Amino acid sequence: MRYRLTFIAGVALGYVLGTRAGRERYEQLKKSARQFTENPAVRNAAESAAHSGRGFAGKAYHSVSDKVGDKVPASVAERVRSLRDRSSQNGGAEDDWGTTNT
Secondary structure (H helix, E strand, O other), X not given: OHHHHHHHHHXXXXXXXXXXXXXXXXXXXXXXXXXXXXXXXXXXHHHHHHHHHHHHHHHHHHHHHHHHHHHOOHHHHHHHHHHHHHHHHOOOOOOOOOOOOO
16 A cells, blocks of 8 residues: 555656646747747748748639639639639739738
C-alpha cells in the first residue's frame, strides 16, 4: 500500500510540474509566433503573396471563362458574362477577392 501511495504521489507531482512547464513553453511559443507575424518583413511577404495570388486567380478566371463559356448551362454562362462585364466596366481593376475588411 505504501508503494502505491508513493507511486500515485509521484505521478501527481510529475503531472503538476509537467503541466506547469508545458504551459510556460506554450506561452513562450505563442509569444514568439506573435513577434514573427508582427515583423514588417513577414507582413510584407504575406501581403505580396496575397496580392500575387489574387492576380493569378483573376487570370485563371478569365482563361477558364473564355475556354469553357460555351460548354456550360445558360444560367451559369449568364453569370460569367455578367462578372466579365462588371470587371471590364471597372477598367480591368482587380477585384477584392481574398481581402479582409478590418
